[in-house]
Amino acid sequence: MAEGISVKKESDLISWYNQVVIKSEMADFSVVKGFAVYRPYGYEMWERSVEYLDSKFKSIGVKNAYFPLLIPESILSKEKEHIAGFNPEVAWVTIGGDTELDERLAIRPTSETIMYDSYSKWIKSYRDLPLLINQWNTMVRWETKETRLFLRGREVLWQEGHCVFKTAEEADKNARDILNFYKQFLEEMLAVPVIAGKKSQSEKFAGAVTTYTVEAILSNNFMSQAATSHYLGQNFSKPFDIKFLDEKNELQYPFQTSWGISMRSIGIMLLVHGDDKGLVLSPHVAPYQCVIIPIIKEEKDKILEYCSQIESKLKEMGVRVLLDSREEYSPGWKLNEYDLKGVPLKIQIGKRELDNKNLSLKTRINNVQSVMPFSEIGDVKEKLEDIHRSMLEGVREDGKKRIKEESSKENFIKALKESLYIVKASWCGTPECEDKIKNETGATSRLIPLEDEKLINEKCIFCGKEAKVNAYFAKSY
RNA sequence: GGGGUAGUGGUCUAGCUUGGUUAUGACACCAGCCUAGGGCGCUGGUGGCCCUGGGUUCAAAUCCCAGCUACCCCA
Numbered sequence: 286m287a288e289g290i291s292v293k294k295e296s297d298l299i300s301w302y303n304q305v306v307i308k309s310e311m312a313d314f315s316v317v318k319g320f321a322v323y324r325p326y327g328y329e330m331w332e333r334s335v336e337y338l339d340s341k342f343k344s345i346g347v348k349n350a351y352f353p354l355l356i357p358e359s360i361l362s363k364e365k366e367h368i369a370g371f372n373p374e375v376a377w378v379t380i381g382g383d384t385e386l387d388e389r390l391a392i393r394p395t396s397e398t399i400m401y402d403s404y405s406k407w408i409k410s411y412r413d414l415p416l417l418i419n420q421w422n423t424m425v426r427w428e429t430k431e432t433r434l435f436l437r438g439r440e441v442l443w444q445e446g447h448c449v450f451k452t453a454e455e456a457d458k459n460a461r462d463i464l465n466f467y468k469q470f471l472e473e474m475l476a477v478p479v480i481a482g483k484k485s486q487s488e489k490f491a492g493a494v495t496t497y498t499v500e501a502i503l504s505n506n507f508m509s510q511a512a513t514s515h516y517l518g519q520n521f522s523k524p525f526d527i528k529f530l531d532e533k534n535e536l537q538y539p540f541q542t543s544w545g546i547s548m549r550s551i552g553i554m555l556l557v558h559g560d561d562k563g564l565v566l567s568p569h570v571a572p573y574q575c576v577i578i579p580i581i582k583e584e585k586d587k588i589l590e591y592c593s594q595i596e597s598k599l600k601e602m603g604v605r606v607l608l609d610s611r612e613e614y615s616p617g618w619k620l621n622e623y624d625l626k627g628v629p630l631k632i633q634i635g636k637r638e639l640d641n642k643n644l645s646l647k648t649r650i651n652n653v654q655s656v657m658p659f660s661e662i663g664d665v666k667e668k669l670e671d672i673h674r675s676m677l678e679g680v681r682e683d684g685k686k687r688i689k690e691e692s693s694k695e696n697f698i699k700a701l702k703e704s705l706y707i708v709k710a711s712w713c714g715t716p717e718c719e720d721k722i723k724n725e726t727g728a729t730s731r732l733i734p735l736e737d738e739k740l741i742n743e744k745c746i747f748c749g750k751e752a753k754v755n756a757y758f759a760k761s762y
Numbered sequence: 763g764g765g766g767u768a769g770u771g772g773u774c775u776a777g778c779u780u781g782g783u784u785a786u787g788a789c790a791c792c793a794g795c796c797u798a799g800g801g802c803g804c805u806g807g808u809g810g811c812c813c814u815g816g817g818u819u820c821a822a823a824u825c826c827c828a829g830c831u832a833c834c835c836c837a
Contacts, residue, residue, distance in 0.1 A: 289801075291774080299833075308773090318831065429763085431833075580799050617800040624800090635799060645799085724837080 289621065293561055298505050302556060303434070309564050309626050311555075312434045319432035319439030323548070326626070327435075329572045330551055331442065335421060337474050338444065338546065341466045347417040347446060354422075355390040356399045363398060363524045370491020371395070374426040376439075392425040397492065397517075397543055400447050401525040411451055411531050414539060415459075419446040435552025436509075436762055443547035449527065449539045453518065456540035457495070460516040461735075463544045464497040467512035470546070475554040476567040476676035477501050478684060479511055482732025485756065487716040490543075494518035500731050500757070501553050502684035506704040508731040508759040509553050514544035556762070557680055564627025565649055567676055568669040573607040575599070575665065576628045580616045580635030591639050595632065598662055604669070624649065629672050630665070648672055650679075688757070692742045697758070701726035707759045711752035713745035722747050722758070730756045 290308065294301045306312050311327030323331065339349070355378060362368045371394045378390040393399065400418070408416060421444045428439050446463065450456040464481055471477045479499040483489075489496035493515035500508045521527070522538040531537050558565040568574045579592050592608055599606040607628075609619055616633070623631055633645040642659045650672060657664060688707045691697050700708050701722075712718070712730065723729050733754045745752045 303832085314832075316831080578799095582798060612798090615798055615800090615802055617798080617802080619801085620799095621801045633799065637799080 289625065290561060290563055294504070294559060298503075298556070299433075301559075301561075302552075305555060305559050305563055305625075306434045306552075311564075314434070317439075319428055319437075321432075321434050321438050321440075323442070326572060327551065330566075330570045331548055333570050334470065334474060334550065335444075338466065338470055339421075341470070342419050342444075342446065342463075345417070345462065346415075347419045347448070349420060350418050351420055351422070352396050352400050352403070354393055356393055356396075358389050358391060360398045360402050361391045364492050364521055365524075366520070367397065367492035371426075374428065376425050376427050393422075394424055394426045395543075395545075396420065396422075396424075396445055397447065397521055398525070401521050401527060401541075404447075404449060405525050405527045408449060408527055408529050408539065411529055414449055414451050414529060415455065416449040417446075418448070419444055433552070433762075435555070436549050441547050441549070443545050445543060445545045448542045449522070450541070451529070451531070451537070451539060453540045456518075456542050457516045460495070460497055460514045460542045460544065463542070464499060464512070464514040467514065467544075467546055468499050471499060471501070471511055471550060471553075472677055474567065474569045475550060476569070476673055476680070477511065477550070477554050477557050478677055478681040480732060480757070482734050482757070484513070485714055485716075485719055485730045485733065487719045488729060488731075490515045492517065492520050493543075494520060497735075498732050501557060502680075502687055502707060503553075503556055503762070504683075506687050506706055506759060507762055508707060508757065509549075509556070509762045510731070511550050511553050512544075512546035515542060517541040517543060558676060559627070562621075563625035565676070566627035566629060567673050568629045569673055571627065571629055572605065573626075573628050574605045574669055575607075575630035575632055576619075576623050577606065577608045577632045577634060578616050578619045578623075579608075579610050580633055581612075582636060584636060584639065588634060588636065588639050592634050595634065595644065595659070595662065599665060602663065602666060604665060620647075629669060650676055690741050692746060694746055697746050698726055701728035701758055701760070704760055707731075707757055709741070709755060709757050710746040711740045711742040711744070712754055712756045713748055713750045714753045714756070715748075715750075718745060718748045718750075726758075728758050728760045731759050731761060732757050 290301065290304050292300045292304060309326065310324050312324055313322045315322050375394050376392045378392065379386055404416065407413065423440050423442050425440050428437055432438055448459050450459065468479055468481055471479050479501050481497065481499050484496035484498050490513060495516040497514045499511050501511050502508055518540055519538045521541055527539055528536050529539055555564060577592050577596055579588055581588050589610055592610065596606055596608040620631060627649060629649050631647045633647065638645055644657045644659060645654060646657055647654045688709055691700065691708045691710045697708055697710060700706050719730055733756045738755050740752050741755055743752055
């Protein structure tokens with residue numbers, strides 16, 4: 286059984302994170318670097334996430350499909366920027382059995398190329414568009430940096446959507462609509478507030494025209510990219526020879542999007558909400574939304590019967606509930622255990638509750654205790670919604686305080702170097718300037734707001750040239 | 763890409779400097795008893811290729827080299 290967390294979240298975020306993830310039995314390291322084991326308690330949250338997102342995608346007509354794991358080098362290399370971006374982290378298959386392959390095969394780092402090879406055969410006419418396909422799979426990127434459970438692996442569970450449209454407007458709208466789904470998912474399911482924006486030239490996806498992103502703010506003033514959605518323009522349709530005849534019988538290259546969210550989103554939720562006692566889960570993804578802990582001194586049978594009564598009532602209401610009537614563990618032990626596991630609501634039932642026909646509730650987020658008459662047990666659902674809301678709003682408020690508009694270069698560098706706060710500043714947006722910022726501070730631009738904003742300053746905060754946009758800067762996980 | 767730190771039953775660890783009986787302790791786990799409002803108590807028990815491979819030595823958990831894994835710092 287699990288033991289407590291021995292590191293404070295504030296003093297060492299990564300040690301704390303590893304302990305929380307492993308001790309709560311969400312995930313574990315395997316023998317291969319960067320390849321994690323996701324255990325039932327963690328995987329169940331991913332399943333819930335998949336279910337939510339899948340129905341969102343399907344609501345706009347996206348269908349699921351499956352494309353091969355392996356991509357021939359010649360196909361992967363068709364789009365120049367794309368291969369240049371991914372080449373350093375591709376894992377290759379070069380031998381089958383004991384036969385050297387004529388052409389090496391990439392384990393997909395992402396599937397644009399292999400999918401668009403098929404798309405070029407399928408798309409002939411405007412009547413074939415839009416083509417809206419998604420796949421749930423895993424990809425492999427050979428990370429050389431530290432790998433982390435959920436947050437950065439060499440093998441990553443995710444979904445990748447790949448859509449094709451007649452016009453640029455439709456495609457760009459699709460990329461933005463999907464970004465909005467991601468934002469909704471992160472906020473409604475994981476209680477993680479995010480900021481939506483565009484990526485800079487150097488941070489965008491290799492081969493994209495525009496990369497849209499949603500980023501979460503962390504307690505150490507880092508930002509973490511939770512999902513991205515790319516408008517690809519005709520960058521892929523041209524090299525892959527995807528063409529359609531329009532209504533006027535003219536050949537056109539279509540416009541494309543690709544978009545993905547991975548298990549990293551779960552890791553971000555853990556970072557954002559966890560505390561020194563362990564996980565703090567939103568009721569919307571928690572495997573158990575509440576746990577009933579019997580406290581037995583006398584009248585054991587009556588108390589247990591009352592517990593079962595509460596359990597079946599909650600189940601009837603559609604609440605995911607666990608009745609832990611194991612006698613070999615004390616109530617105190619169980620309270621700590623379910624704190625570690627992040628169960629949103631604990632219900633303690635002893636003689637007091639039995640006699641008064643009520644329930645003692647304790648919330649995970651703030652450890653507040655309250656008493657509820659059994660007759661009002663229907664309010665538990667509402668209580669769970671309250672928990673989700675205060676998790677979301679609490680972090681949203683906290684996040685706002687971590688962002689500062691800045692126009693002094695000196696403060697900008699100091700703030701980023703020491704992660705004092707997230708800096709919003711006006712910026713020229715060039716890759717050269719971004720490179721220098723990264724070298725000097727260790728931070729990068731995380732996003733540029735979607736809507737045009739009034740510039741904080743007319744000059745770029747770093748190089749002093751003409752500013753083009755406002756941007757958020759922070760170190761990132 | 764460069765440098766550093768660590769790896770001992772499931773977990774955390776002692777031992778390593780200065781090589782030498784049966785590898786230390788706590789927790790967890792198993793059996794039995796006892797218990798219950800924030801990690802109950804007692805008794806007994808199971809469980810180790812001391813990360814892997816090589817080297818030095820009469821002798822290696824201990825010294826040396828390499829690899830693997832995790833973590834940290836720098837670019």
